[in-house]
Amino acid sequence: MNPQLAAASVLILTLTTVTLGYAFACWVWPFKSCPRCEGSGKRPSPSGRAFKLCRRCEGTGRRLRAGRWIYNRFAGIRRDAR
Numbered sequence: 001m002n003p004q005l006a007a008a009s010v011l012i013l014t015l016t017t018v019t020l021g022y023a024f025a026c027w028v029w030p031f032k033s034c035p036r037c038e039g040s041g042k043r044p045s046p047s048g049r050a051f052k053l054c055r056r057c058e059g060t061g062r063r064l065r066a067g068r069w070i071y072n073r074f075a076g077i078r079r080d081a082r
């Protein structure tokens with residue numbers, strides 16, 4: 001095995017491991033906390049005494065992770081194809 005091939009193999013193996021690790025993480029933990037309201041689901045008024053529900057996450061305080069969103073899109077396409 002020549003050095004370039006060995007380097008390419010290590011690179012591909014690393015990328016595959018990272019991708020599979022991220023896919024697994026998105027499967028087990030599909031949500032992240034909302035960056036707008038920091039997971040509280042609330043947006044405080046300037047006085048700080050009143051609040052409204054966060055529009056970004058609709059008051060849930062959670063957002064779907066990018067990897068899971070992509071998976072859901074593909075799952076939807078597959079479902080619609082039948």
Ligand SMILES: [Zn+2]
Nearest residue numbers: 034037054057
């Ligand atoms: Zn939010």
